[in-house]
Amino acid sequence: xxxxxxxxxxxxxxxxxxxxxxxxxxxxxxxxxxxxxxxxxxxxxxxxxxxxxxxxxxxxxxxxxxxxxxxxxxxxxxxxxxxxxxxxxxxxxxxxxxxxxxxxxxxxxxxxxxxxxxxxxxxxxxxxxxxxxxxxxxxxxxxxxxxxxxxxxxxxxxxxxxxxxxxxxxxxxxxxxxxxxxxxxxxxxxxxxxxxxxxxxxxxxxxxxxxxxxxxxxxxxxxxxxxxxxxxxxxxxxxxxxxxxxxxxxxxxxxxxxxxxxxxxxxxxxxxxxxxxxxxxxxxxxxxxxxxxxxxxxxxxxxxxxxxxxxxxxxxxxxxxxxxx
Numbered sequence: 001x002x003x004x005x006x007x008x009x010x011x012x013x014x015x016x017x018x019x020x021x022x023x024x025x026x027x028x029x030x031x032x033x034x035x036x037x038x039x040x041x042x043x044x045x046x047x048x049x050x051x052x053x054x055x056x057x058x059x060x061x062x063x064x065x066x067x068x069x070x071x072x073x074x075x076x077x078x079x080x081x082x083x084x085x086x087x088x089x090x091x092x093x094x095x096x097x098x099x100x101x102x103x104x105x106x107x108x109x110x111x112x113x114x115x116x117x118x119x120x121x122x123x124x125x126x127x128x129x130x131x132x133x134x135x136x137x138x139x140x141x142x143x144x145x146x147x148x149x150x151x152x153x154x155x156x157x158x159x160x161x162x163x164x165x166x167x168x169x170x171x172x173x174x175x176x177x178x179x180x181x182x183x184x185x186x187x188x189x190x191x192x193x194x195x196x197x198x199x200x201x202x203x204x205x206x207x208x209x210x211x212x213x214x215x216x217x218x219x220x221x222x223x224x225x226x227x228x229x230x231x232x233x234x235x236x237x238x239x240x241x242x243x244x245x246x247x248x249x250x251x252x253x254x255x256x257x258x259x260x261x262x263x264x265x266x267x268x269x270x271x272x273x274x275x276x277x278x279x280x281x282x283x284x285x286x287x288x289x290x291x292x293x294x295x296x297x298x299x300x301x302x303x304x305x306x307x308x309x310x311x312x313x314x315x316x317x318x319x320x321x322x323x324x325x
Contacts, residue, residue: 004231006166007032011065013083015048016246017129018100020138022072023053025171027222028140038064039135047135064089069279070163075097077106078252084114098158100126102187104180105150106256112153113229120160123180125149125187126173131244143173151180188260192253193268198242199250205236 010032019037026032030119037054038061039045045057058064065071065087073080080099091097097115099107107123115121128146130137148168153162161177168175178186254261278286 005030005033006163006170006322007070009034009036009068009070009254011036011038011068011071012054012074013038013061013064013071013087015044015054015135016074016133017137018126018142019054019072019074020048020051020135021140021142022100022171023048024072024138024140024235025143027053029170031167031170032070034063036068044135053135053138054161061086067088067092069095070167071095071097073097073101073107073111076246076249076252077103077256078248080107080153083116084111088114088116088119091116094120095248096120096122096163098122098124098164100124101253102127102191103253103257104149108151108153116263119155120157122156122161122164123151124164124168125151125183126168127187128173129245131241133246141172143168146160146173148173148175149178149183150175151178151183154178161197181314184257185260185264188264192257192261194281195242195245195250195253196265197268198239201236201239202243206254 007026010026012023012035015023015037016039019039023035026035033183034056035054036056036058037045037048039048040057042115045059048054049057059264061083068091071087071091073083075083080101084097093116097111097119098121099111101107101123102125104123104125108121111123112121126146126148128143128148130142150161150164150168165175275287275290277283278290
């Protein structure tokens with residue numbers, strides 16, 4: 001006799017990279033008896049039906065969550081409050097609401113007060129993703145070997161926490177528990193600030209691109225080529241890959257974790273000034289010592305198996321590791 005699925009009805013609010021990947025992983029592991037999905041865009045809903053990773057698609061978030069046991073918010077963090085207010089009247093007693101956002105304090109602040117007392121909130125953050133977005137970008141292996149951090153508030157029902165813990169573990173994630181404020185500070189330096197730097201560098205390169213074009217004569221015609229694009233080395237290509245991440249998602253991340261990001265941005269600015277001074281004064285020993293220390297950090301990341309993410313077409317290559325939509 002086949003055992004019943006751990007989750008009878010699963011609702012996904014948002015059917016982009018993470019929402020579709022969750023659906024694929026849940027299907028592969030027989031984790032849900034029914035997967036309901038909602039996206040604001042009709043084209044996204046139609047594509048999800050075409051691909052076939054959900055059992056039912058709904059025009060509204062409220063209709064999607066009806067009679068569902070687990071609801072996962074897979075939209076940008078800035079939309080969570082409005083979504084919570086919409087779905088709250090339709091949530092059945094005992095339902096569990098979780099999410100995939102990379103800012104957890106905002107989830108507790110914006111979602112928690114909207115939910116009925118008999119509904120449980122277990123915020124979550126799968127530290128996985130690619131720079132791609134949309135329902136066609138999802139794949140079941142996205143979460144394998146990646147961390148998933150849960151940040152439930154004190155007093156959260158242990159059984160609800162266990163359901164979400166077991167769900168992510170079944171998808172292949174290494175699940176950890178963490179305080180929400182601590183999570184937001186950790187992710188500010190490991191993810192949010194690097195993305196901000198990538199956006200800045202690529203934006204600066206774009207501003208300089210016109211000045212760095214070179215005229216060449218080819219087949220009798222004068223052709224202006226972009227030196228920035230033509231001579232992009234590996235480092236700059238990595239920055240452009242990160243900077244290709246979803247703009248709306250990252251706008252909401254920075255606005256909802258601004259205290260931690262601004263604090264760490266100040267520290268980063270101080271360190272950058274120190275390196276600037278070392279270059280100006282020819283302090284090679286200072287530069288070498290700094291680079292040796294950071295090189296050791298990279299080795300540690302490789303040893304823990306966190307050196308690269310996945311993409312649907314190029315498994316185990318580098319990726320942007322926080323994507324919500």
